[in-house]
Amino acid sequence: MTDSTHAQNPAPSLKYYQKGTFTVGNRLVADAERAVQSSPERSNALTSGHRACQGCGEALGARYAIDAAMRATGNDMIAVNATGCLEVFTTPYPETSWQLPWLHSLFGNAAAVATGVAAAMRVKGKKTRVIAQGGDGGTTDIGFQCLSGMFERNDDVLYICYDNEGYMNTGVQRSSATPPAARTATTPALGPEPGNVFGTGKFVPKIAVAHNIPYVATATVADLHDLERKVIKAMGIHGARYIQINVPCPLGWGAPSSDTIKLARLAVECGLYPIFEAEHGRITAARKIRRRIPVRDYLILQKRYAHLFRNGEDDPRVARLQAICDAHIADYGLLGDDEA
Amino acid sequence: MLKQIEGSHAMAEAIALCRPEVICAYPITPQTHIVEGVGELVKSGALQNCEFINVESEFAALSVAIGASAAGARVYTATASQGLLFMAEAVYNAAGLGLPIVMTLGNRAIGAPINIWNDHSDAMSMRDAGWIQLFAENNQEAVDLHIIAFRLAEELSMPAMVCVDGFILTHAFERVDIPDQAQVDSFLPPYDPVQVLDPENPASIGAMVGPEAFTEVRFLAHYKQRQALRLIPEFCEDFAKTFGRAAGGLLRPYRTDDAETIVVAMGSVVGTIKDVIDEMRDAGEKIGAVALVSYRPFPVEALRDILKHAKHVVVVEKCISVGVGGPLADNTDGALRNLRDRPKLHSAIAGLGGRPITRESLKKLFHDAVHAPWIGPFFLDLNERVVGREIHRGRKVRRAGSTAENILKQLALASHLPPG
Amino acid sequence: MDHDFAITLDVGSSAANHTGSWRTFRPEYVRRLPPCNAACPAGEDIQGWLSFAEAGDYEAAWRALTQNNPLPAVMGRVCYHPCETACNRGAIDAAVGVNAVEHFLGDMALAKGWKFTPPGHKTCTKVLVVGAGPAGLSAAYHLALLGHAVTIKEAGPAPGGMMRFGIPKYRLPRDVLDAEVARICDLGVRIEYNQKVSDLQATMAEGGFDAAFLAVGAHIAKRAYIPAGEATKILDAVQVLASMEGEEKPLLGRRVVVYGGGNTALDVARTAKRLGAEEAIIVYRRTREKMPAHDFELEEALEEGVMLKWLSTIKHVAAGSITVEKMTLDETGFPQPTGEFETLEADSVVLALGQDVDLSLLDGVPGLEIENGVVKVGPDMMTGASGVFAGGDMAPSERTVTVAVGHGKKAARAIDAFLRGGIYTPGPKHELASFERLNSWYYGEAPQTVRPTLEIARRSSTFEEVVRGLDESTALYEARRCLSCGNCFECDNCYGVCPDNAVIKLGPGQGFKFNYDFCKGCGLCASECPCGAIAMAPEEI
């Protein structure tokens, strides 16, 4: 049909699924190019019947991550779990939802227990890979020392933190991963500075980077392809690795159960939750914001920030949160060329 | 092979002979020489197939041990005092998960005031954690108990703690018969775990158990530990056959046959007590002693059988359960419970924070138990003057400051030495 | 393995815990009406055939398309594609180029020689179709597929109606039209040319027809009274465009003024340019915004050098010149004279002010009603006379090829029902898949592909087709831009995003179903369904 007499139209690059570029699967692409989650053969490492709340981001994130890791390892892996929601809702006697060898020891020691499992595998000459997982409390607070030790020794463990920004298992208390201004049971929306303090922040992925470990990444349940790619990449590397996944909690954040993924998406799109990768101490990639939104659009959907919008006008702290987003956007280079 | 060797190094050699696969180390006095010793054996290649992991805390040490054990490895670690407390949560957890970890406890006092010297406060703090707790009288026994502990722990799927008096044994150079590898191998079969993390056969280990089954879980843990009461003598007999010497046992009586007074004690102080008993026997006194090797499980019946004919039982222990008295005395009392003509029980707290327990003081103690009995726990060699003054001062002054510091000040004044 | 009591559990045992009992809302897979389909006057299942095209199965796409429209190559060129105006993708970047893909499929079918599948059985009924324009051809096609014997009586010498006599060649090459008509004839449809029906009842009785579909179109140009001098050359658009099909091309002169603001005016002006006019000026009494012609056609015309004179009416035509009066729009948007006049040079004036229907054949048909110059029809396209149906430009509606094709299909179904002694009732329509129903996040950025256009220099001198088709890769790309509004396209999102693994994947083409044993009703599947194919309904307690 091309004719030299016709004006040349720049041929658009043929994507195979404009329709579903960001969907879990797509009937048009080869199985290998679809997300692990699209496969009827996915391991469902975390299977039905668990007792997570409706729309639980952590349940989702855990299945995403572990299924991907199981694909990457040919199911030859063991998971170690910190105490927390994930542990409680998956393994109340007499039923477990896990479908892989899984060990729960304590709240603060998942990283160390995983180190032990990995050591046992090494000494026994087995190739079995090890993942440790926990919530933000078990990772950034009580498990932090063990985590840092595991990093520093470069133990062959992938640690996955499902970050729902608080102690949700015990009834939504503040953790060091709780964002400023957020209301929790221990940072109530009372007094002149309602909600969580504007502290100095404790972004464990960057602390992980400071350990110069082979691989660090952040991800969200809103971008499955990115998450799976990172987990699979991590499983292809030996040594200490860390992935922190943003997993919204409908209960703790005060949002409808159907908004879980949307909130994770908006957390990224406003710049509050930077998505990046680092290798051996250097940041190597950042996921660009696709459709930038003001942080307000993210906050206003959640009851934990309701006090910021109470009197008809925005609390000045919304601007402070926006400043945090802006700093992230600048620091991590989160805008694409056309947005910048 | 007979060696004149430091206790810690003797234990390190024995542990290496047990072929541990993962060793977790975190330094704390007075346990350090043991892990240094095994570390050296791993680095030098003398101990093969072993991962030596320098962890960042005792909590991590036992946690790494938990992971490795659950994954089917034979695991060893060691700690003392504050270290044991820092790993306390994991201590209970290892037992709850039924993991046969063997740990040396270089017994040491617990602060504040910080104190690096020997007593049994640390071991006693974990007495309810579900571990087997064995106490060594000397370094030969320390060596032997480690070998037995691995077999016992693995047979029962239960962690075992070998309690060795800090400094007094860990740092003592003495004659120890170190067994050879073939002997240990014939006594201790390779670890065959009851359950293990295995991708071929997956399971979820460490479930949350509610009121509907928790009692049963605890009952079974108790039942399992009581099994050790049968297994310990069995294994010790087997040990004697293999190694040509007796070791361990639940407890060991010393000259108790016709004894009217029997002393109950654990650990290295038993040696000194035996010397005192010989001396008193020579003087015609009907006295004997029981060295308790297995504190957990507590051999109630075996102990009762020995003590039931005595008139006096003197419990000498290196721990005070503040507000009650000596825990060993309480347990011994429990063993005597419901006896018709039960002996009188005298409780003595001795050797706290490394204070030497001398023959002289013990002799007087045993004499007084019969002739000038006391009520409640008796603190051996207590400096009553200092205590009296401090109590008096505390009554007068509201902001009396730290008791420990004031006592040191008083002692310094008394000895005309500059404080600190 | 020998497990410790209670502490160790067998994998996957939570399947015994049916969390479905927690649910207060239940998700259900639904089908919603895509806006393109809703907007298509021909009633095409655009989304349906795009879904074959995006998979690269062009023949299946073409077959799906031609279930509703037998003229895809024509339609891909001349349709004003209201589907694209309605397309939800427009709210993301730009509408899917449905028309371009249709064009591609139509051309491919012709190139590959794909034929319609004849009906398995034939009825004994005969249907008369009057007029071989788009409505008539469409009706004949559908009736033939339903097994009826169809005869088309066409007044002119060739098929196509306005497609031939109203649409310039540079928009619709005649070989394309001829080939698509021939394919309809291959189904057994008979077309009799130069057979103007002047007495319907007589013709039906004569031919033994059981029903008739009238689609004679609107070929009589509307005239406006314009004072004119002697030697002035005033023509009408229908006349000009129709004569392009004959041997003798119309003589319009160097300067041509076209009067009117519709697509026909543009067609005439562009045709004039191609015939050698130095100037082609469209005079229209309102503004560009008010112009009924389609924007893209105006753009093409402007590119070709066609000039426009807005807010002007022709007051007088003289030899070689015309006088126009400036107009102004009042508050209601109606043009009002200003009294200012201007003279333009003009060798000819072509009036493109609309067309009327020649209703003479209806004389004497009982029950038939005429209103505003067109035949009144019911929702089933039947006129007041039993068994007589009408459509296309002669029925009340927008006058486009696509509407006509839609009329033909609708009438055919109604005639079929009538012949079987029943009444055709279309199935209920699904709820519209509006943009708010979608989760547009999941669609990648993919701007519309523009069909290649002929170079300007060549457009002014030839009647070569201006807008060319897409090649396969661009057509595929374009097809894949479809959002599949309101209907599952098996993206696996529901299967992936369910925290409770309560979605069962049934396999390719089979879609999904919910496992209500475990579904807690969180609604994530519904909110993350890109195309709005899941609805949440309250559980009945």
Add this chain to the structure above:
Amino acid sequence: MFQSRIHGRGGQGVVTGAEMLSVAGFMEGRHAQAFPSFGSERTGAPVVAFCRIDDKEIRLREPIQDPDCVILQDPTLLRLSDVTSGLRPDGYLIVNTTKTFDDLHLRALVDKLPPGHAVIVPATELALKHVRRAAPNAALLGAFAALTGLVHFDSVLRAIHQAFPGKVGDANGAAAREAYDLVRTQENASHERAALA
């Protein structure tokens, strides 16, 4: 049972001295027990170490309060505590110094001991000479063997070599040898004096 107590400061090899002594005893087929005064062994801090030697199993774990022998590695400790406390009336005293008992105000104590039971050894000097380090422990063990006769000098030498393999052992052995000879000479002289008296 023969009980020895060694006083010194952290860094002077006090504990190693006691351990070597126990090894020497062990090499002669006897039971021996060496242990330190358990503390945070910081350089310069007063350190005490103990060694018991017996023909039968040693069960006793108390610190040695009535030593048969006191080895004083650092006479500056005399000012800080009663390092000779509990020394048995028939016990031995070995002092590392270049001074005299009178200079150290030890005369009264020494006079209470049987003649020839107290010696002065310039052990640090010997160590510096042979080992080039102020570690007087090996030399003092040489002196101990000479003074008490409890262990053979050969056993001491073997114990030293076991603790310090190679050249360091040789150097320490040489220091011990010189101290041993020195004490033997003094002893002979004192025996002669005693015989004359």
